[in-house]
Amino acid sequence: MIDPQQLQDAKHALGRKLRELRKGRGLLQRDVAQRVCSTRSTVANVEAGRQVVDRVFWQQCDTLFDADGGLLGGYDAYRRLQQRYQSERAEAALCARWGTAAVRALEPNETNPSLVSVRRPPAPTAQSGDDLASTIVSLLEQGPHDARTDHTLAAPGGRYFPSAPVAVEVYPAVDDGRIVTMIPRADAGRQWRWPLQRRLVAGRVSTAKGEGVFALDSRQASRRMVGIGDDVRLLIPRAYQLDEITAAVLWAVANLDQSLLLDDARLDASRAATAEYSRLTRSAVSGDIVQELEPVSRLWLGSAFCADHINRQSADLTEVPTFWTREQTGEEASTWLLFGHKLRYLAVTAARFNSSSQQATRLFCVPRAAVDATTQSERVLLLLAVALMESFGIDVAVTDEPEYSALPGLVLTRQRAIVATWIRADGVWHVDVTGQRAALAEYHDAVGHARARSLVAADTAGSRLHALADYLDLDWSTLRNRCAELGDYGLAGIAEPRSRLLSLDGVDRACRFVGSLP
DSSP states (O other): OOOHHHHHHHHHHHHHHHHHHHHHTTOOHHHHHHHTTOOHHHHHHHHTTSOOOOHHHHHHHHHHTTOTTHHHHHHHHHHHHHHHHHHHHHHHHHHHHHOHHHHHTSOOSTTOHHHHHHHSOSSOHHHHHHHHHHHHHHGGGSSOTTSOEEEEEEEOOOSSOOOEEEEEEEEEEEESSSEEEEEEHHHHTSOOSSOSSOEEEEEEEEETTEEEEEEEEHHHHHHHOEEETTEEEEEEOGGGBOSHHHHHHHHHHHHHHHHHHHTHHHHHHHHHHHGGGGGOSSEEEOGGGGTTSOHHHHHHHHHHHHHHHHHHHTTTOOSOOEEEEOOOSHHHHHHHHHBHHHHHHHHHHHHHHOOSSOOOEEEEEOOHHHHHTSOHHHHHHHHHHHHHHHHTTOEEEEEOOGGGGGSOOEEEOSSOEEEEEOTTOSSSEEEEEEOOHHHHHHHHHHHHHHHHTOTTOOSSHHHHHHHHHHHTTOOHHHHHHHHHHHHHHOTHHHHOOOSTTBOSHHHHHHHHHHHHOO
16 A cells, blocks of 8 residues: 555655756756746745646656656656555545455456546546645745745646646735735736736735635736725735635636637537537447547537437426436536536526426435545535535435446436436447336436435435535535635636636536525
């Protein structure tokens, strides 16, 4: 078993190697930062073992110092060690739950997808997310408190997310009942409104509970500044404190935005090219036809097609169906909160199927291994996605039995199953409509078993969400209070999307709903 200290030692060893090479060349940290398109604080954090950053950083450093693969190889070795550590943690959690012999008797193969995810986990979103949250916390420790400091936070990648940088300018601020940030007039004249890179303007204060960092999206900040004497003042709402919740939304928006903006024109062309499939009851589209698209853009395309498929095929249903969904992580669930078409789809299906006598049910399969392999911020996104559904009157049930991870996305009635899979699909999507008895029997058995043994079974939405928070190891009281604050203000102040395909309406609605619960 890998000891957590091994990871820390490997991180420090990478930092020491970089420092030795830099000093050997007689370079300052800011010199390295300029040559690898980073910041001095990032280089300092890496050398001190507080950050690892992404592969591009190490590739550029390797080239800069003619390290002949020494730095890049060290980074790759660290990531392999990190993945083994996460895999061992997940397998240990399964062994504790079902017994070592039972778990190790299974072999990773296509019929055991849950074990595949344990033995060969996807890109390590857990550690990456922790890096984002810990980097935010480290802003409190970096630089003088009476002057501006610049940082670049990593909004790291995941199974689908590509990784995106978030620049942060931190200024001194005071707390007089408001968060008042003091900005030199020379800085305030900079072009914050049209940054190519996502940027935050932040104020650092000392509060009764300790130090805190409060931030605004730079475009929002540019509209709120007020000149007073030689300085400019910026009021930042308290709701926009940087913590696990705001970090979660920033992480998702930054990554989704980057890919969707990059693929904007290609997505239009791809959607037009796949329109012919809408006439078919059954279709499966491989990734080859959209190979030039980013993984996030493929998710968007598959999600949009599946939503349209369900709306078309369910138009004549006369009974309230049960929905089975495949999202297991915050990365996957963030699409419900931020893809504009997902919110419209929820509104349409809720209006169509909810009645005074019966409500639609949506079931999730979230194995314990999936929870253990994700960060607190990712788990917050998953809970908010469930809250969004509950806000439309959709009752949510959750099973932790990994055998059901392979079940496709479904809209299930007694006589028909509308299949729509785009998460963890072999291609961009797989859709179908079937009345085959064997398939229906399998689907009904799974739905009945999962519903009867739901981890969040309760009579009210608040009780179900509270139970889900407990399962995800989240503090329900703290989460509810923060959601109430953020729901009042909306998330646009700190995470305004740039892509026309993204919307914060879903996450705002989810926050308001959680904040309104007793």
